[in-house]
Amino acid sequence: MRARLAEAGLRATRQRLVILESLLHLPGHPTAEQVHRRVVGQEPSLSLGTVYKALDSFVAAGLTRRVASTEGSCRRYDADCSAHHHLFCTDTQEIIDFHDPQLDTLIQEFFAVRGLQGFQAQSFSLHITGNKLAGDEPRK
Amino acid sequence: MRARLAEAGLRATRQRLVILESLLHLPGHPTAEQVHRRVVGQEPSLSLGTVYKALDSFVAAGLTRRVASTEGSCRRYDADCSAHHHLFCTDTQEIIDFHDPQLDTLIQEFFAVRGLQGFQAQSFSLHITGNKLAGDEPRK
DNA sequence: GTGATTGCAAAATCTTTGCAGGGAC
């Protein structure tokens, strides 16, 4: 934890440690508000403003990403910076991670052959919209 | 224009006609604010609140979509409801439409074979992050 | 010690709401 922050060139404050830890444990790509709610349990004086600043610094340092979402009215964060895709559940508003190296390869090969005129692609992320089926957990 | 609104079950007010027309003509998936700026040229008394209400009603009626974006602080709208993908330019923040039926087929076939445990997929949209190359327009 | 980080409160953004008057059908 402490090492991750050091690698990213960020000072390991008590607050950042708790925030990063919370972000890693909260499911479904939390908002700043959700991170704050979890974090005040351990650090009651930790302010929401600090959560915003810490999350911004994580994103700037490449420790964390912002997740694209269609609800727009609040930002969501993802501690997983590896290449992956997202399942958007229209019922619960959850955003579920979906890793599939075979799919990554398929997409990369497609664009290697076909190319994009006038655009240099850096990364791909597939947004799959649908809904969770009762009783069965989507694979992570 | 008027017919589109009627089909969607919405009353064709002067304001909605101008808003829908603007949305179709503005490039790069505008925000409510951007739509409003264009629209006041034709209808100076048209308020920003009305733009929000109209865009919401378009989305509810399936005439328009909200675009997922990672900047979170404002909503962006897309008048194109057909299946398509998006190029996200990290330099200009533009979101460019990208249609490719072959890619659609590729993705659909991939999931037809493999399936998603516990999730019923309805639609797919690929987010391609990268940057525009100087002097060359990405295909739309 | 030095410079980055925190906490707080105020401000800035973006979006929604309530309601009276007006307009589409």
Added chain:
DNA sequence: GTCCCTGCAAAGATTTTGCAATCAC
């Protein structure tokens, strides 16, 4: 005529900012 829609202004929600005190290194 009826009910939906608009305009306005106020409220709500989310995010940013400024600055003095504090903490990591």
